Amino acid sequence: MDLGIKGKKALVCASSKGLGKASALALAQNGVDLTICSRTPEAIEAAADEIRSATGVTVHAVACDITTPEGREKALAPFDAKIDILVNNAGGPPPGNFRDWTRDDWIKAVDGNMLTAIDLIKATIDGMIERKWGRIVNITSGAVKSPIAILGLSNGARAGLTGFCAGIAREVAKDGVTINGLLPGPFDTDRLRGNMKIQAEKAGVDFETFFAQHGAEHTAGRFGTPDEFGQTCAFLCSAHAGYINGQNLLMDGGAFRSTL
Numbered sequence: 001m002d003l004g005i006k007g008k009k010a011l012v013c014a015s016s017k018g019l020g021k022a023s024a025l026a027l028a029q030n031g032v033d034l035t036i037c038s039r040t041p042e043a044i045e046a047a048a049d050e051i052r053s054a055t056g057v058t059v060h061a062v063a064c065d066i067t068t069p070e071g072r073e074k075a076l077a078p079f080d081a082k083i084d085i086l087v088n089n090a091g092g093p094p095p096g097n098f099r100d101w102t103r104d105d106w107i108k109a110v111d112g113n114m115l116t117a118i119d120l121i122k123a124t125i126d127g128m129i130e131r132k133w134g135r136i137v138n139i140t141s142g143a144v145k146s147p148i149a150i151l152g153l154s155n156g157a158r159a160g161l162t163g164f165c166a167g168i169a170r171e172v173a174k175d176g177v178t179i180n181g182l183l184p185g186p187f188d189t190d191r192l193r194g195n196m197k198i199q200a201e202k203a204g205v206d207f208e209t210f211f212a213q214h215g216a217e218h219t220a221g222r223f224g225t226p227d228e229f230g231q232t233c234a235f236l237c238s239a240h241a242g243y244i245n246g247q248n249l250l251m252d253g254g255a256f257r258s259t260l
């Protein structure tokens with residue numbers, strides 16, 4: 001299917017690997033020119049090379065911390081903030097016990113997983129409105145819908161972003177701009193593997209066996225693949241998805257039990 005977005009310009013944040021990179025690649029496969037970013041120059045250059053040689057689109061690789069104002073300025077610079085598609089993403093806050101979290105821990109989480117995305121939306125949305133076309137996808141977490149206590153920092157910050165976007169999505173729809181959340185369940189990325197390695201070590205069991213067992217026990221009998229996530233993200237950014245707005249799509253293989 002032609003997604004109808006060839007020639008559009010996108011900023012995909014936190015995208016040297018994992019879900020961000022998969023989303024960037026899926027957009028590039030549909031002819032979208034990109035800015036991608038992550039903190040390490042080597043990693044983001046390598047991802048950009050891979051996407052360029054696989055698709056032939058223009059890829060600007062920016063080494064920056066997207067959670068800082070300077071980082072966001074650098075990430076917006078290649079397209080002079082005139083982007084058609086914004087995919088918000090950043091590393092998630094660490095797990096823990098809420099009794100241990102200080103005010104600084106909360107500020108860092110809210111900054112990284114709520115205010116960063118809001119700032120990028122603020123910097124780009126009026127241009128989208130003027131051009132009468134725009135797509136914003138926030139990569140958040142299944143924990144927004146089905147919270148996990150040890151991920152309290154993530155639950156709180158991401159719920160804040162979701163609430164903010166629920167309001168503005170209704171304001172911009174008439175100008176051809178949509179804002180949606182894409183909520184990952186467990187996807188086989190370095191982050192998931194890293195978290196499970198810690199759990200396996202704590203349980204004193206072999207990581208590969210632990211990982212395979214958890215995948216097999218999942219409702220879908222496996223973890224999600226980054227490609228499945230990226231292709232779904234690209235569809236939400238497509239011409240065909242113009243009437244999907246203000247939604248939060250849970251991608252967890254059906255693990256969350258609800259009728260609707």
Ligand code: NAD
Pocket residue numbers: 013014015016017018019020037038039040064065066067089090091092093139140141142184185186187188189190191192
């Ligand atoms: P990942 O660790 O595989 O990749 C994260 C990417 O973000 C990397 O490219 C990293 O360099 C980049 N990054 C991190 N912090 C950054 C920053 N401050 N500035 C610029 N780049 C930064 O992680 P992932 O699994 O792709 O997860 C992406 C997001 O989705 C995270 O917020 C994570 O919490 C959330 N999430 C993931 C899962 C999952 O199962 N993978 C589930 C729920 C939520």
